Amino acid sequence: MCQKAARLGVKLVPHMKTPQSTEIGSWCKAAGVEVITTSSIKMARYFAEAGWRDITVAFPINLLEIAEINHMLDMGVDLKLFVVDTDVVALLGEQVSRPVQVLIELDAGYNRTGVDADDLNAVREVAAQIAAAEKVSLYGLYCHPGNTYHTNGIEEVRQIWATAIKKANFVRNALSQEFEGLKVRIGDTPGCTLVEDMTGVDEISAGNFIFYDLVMNYLDVCDESDIAVAMAVPVVARNESRRQITVHGGAVHFSKDHLFDEKEQKFFGEVVILEEGGWSSIIPGIKLTALSQEHGTLEVIDDELFSEIKVGDVLGILPIHSCLTANLMKSYTTLEGRHLPHLEQF
């Protein structure tokens, strides 16, 4: 992703909500990344303590956290905050201890958060409030076109990005007389991976690409071999008559995100064989088909495969949604056996 950003002349602001680890952050730094995104104030503080000084919190400001925001500004962190609401901008202006930059979040069709990019009056109201707030300045415009997660193929992802880019630049142009040099930042892993024409984009902000997962593989955003995390689960029981394997790996480890296979059967992960230095490709004929709190149930179609799996074995599972799985595990072991730090220990 660093290479792609360099090739297209955009700045990569990776989202640390996926790894939540300062060491993985430092791998990004080694690859040339200077600025990062977090999904919470607490996560921003964790990375700030590890030395990061340009951190965007990609979530609408919660003024109940103003003390923590001010603490980071006092630490010298160039904190960038998201605004979507005029009242919050006014209150931020009153309560913030030092100058702070904000991005206006635009909604270009995902319909989650953000000011409607087509509603110039609404955008202008927020911008005017920013202009009126002495310590608040406008850095740029941000759009998360998360609807790319619900597409069928590359063309649809590119179409969604083309729309988001067009709408964000329409807003930038409309504001250009009062606000010079506004940056346009767009983020989501499908788009950052698949879109090649980033004309009109200054910065990209994705997180899932750091690990990828089965959702991204099913959307043809990544290859199976791009998936960079697997869960190790011990086999604790086998049921001969149902051809089921029970593993210690449940909803408290994987979350309940799922996909549907070609027969419209829900599943919660694919099985790989853990090997020295990595893992095998996905094993056909076996899937993680049910989760309760601690139990995972593997259904095995292949008789020979079933007979090979023993209680006490440790299998690998590729996660459906790596962000949620990593958030639940709060821990990583590298292939060399080293444990990585995680926000949870902060």
Add this chain to the structure above:
Amino acid sequence: MCQKAARLGVKLVPHMKTPQSTEIGSWCKAAGVEVITTSSIKMARYFAEAGWRDITVAFPINLLEIAEINHMLDMGVDLKLFVVDTDVVALLGEQVSRPVQVLIELDAGYNRTGVDADDLNAVREVAAQIAAAEKVSLYGLYCHPGNTYHTNGIEEVRQIWATAIKKANFVRNALSQEFEGLKVRIGDTPGCTLVEDMTGVDEISAGNFIFYDLVMNYLDVCDESDIAVAMAVPVVARNESRRQITVHGGAVHFSKDHLFDEKEQKFFGEVVILEEGGWSSIIPGIKLTALSQEHGTLEVIDDELFSEIKVGDVLGILPIHSCLTANLMKSYTTLEGRHLPHLEQF
């Protein structure tokens, strides 16, 4: 639940997987509970360190954790383990440092784990292996009829329990010549709450009842007023045109368990107003209808209600599945403002 157990003459062995807090455990102790259940070895150790000395780990033994099992036996914990597999019993017998009691997990139709209760040969094989293992003794038979979670009403729950009780006693009778005084333990919140005829049951083991939740309320297992946890979520944005409220409360807080309302619309929680000393009943016309990693989206049908909710407000959300929500939050504040300890800090 303590009163019900006393009334029916069964021993309550509550499952701590739901609260995961030694202080909530101590509230159970104050109500007369002497023995508890946990879902993992790590959770057992946490409660052992808090003084509990009779702990059942309600999950098939994972022998990769034998060192930790032996450590707790050396601490003097009367650890009770689940067995479903002859080979594991044999290995446990070789590897365990001191005498340990086990329960054979029976499957009476839930089809998750356990030896098929109808397959007496299979049960006898496991029992024979226990008899042959010098340090392993058989305490009883356990059945988790989790299919009660997928029922329509009290009668179906009672029917499932009647079947489980009958099957477990069939096995107990078949083993009675070799094994005297075997206990029958049955567990799940719908059954423990709704079943009145517990003839043939010695012990009951449920966890969710400690908090209950919307799933239990939708199944008519509990009243809305029995739900004992609510999540406090700050309002961070409102969208006038879509009548949507954004809160800081997403999949990393609630998990993605959901229910369907009367219009078959998926939802992730109900809204209550937090008040001194508790919270209101469920507010009609507003529901948590979408979750991403950190964002929760409330859809508001009622115009007046929408106009009343402001950015900066803190709303309460009753969780769909309290076990998973509590597991993600890893923290509680009582109505008096006191923080409770949690396994996560162990």
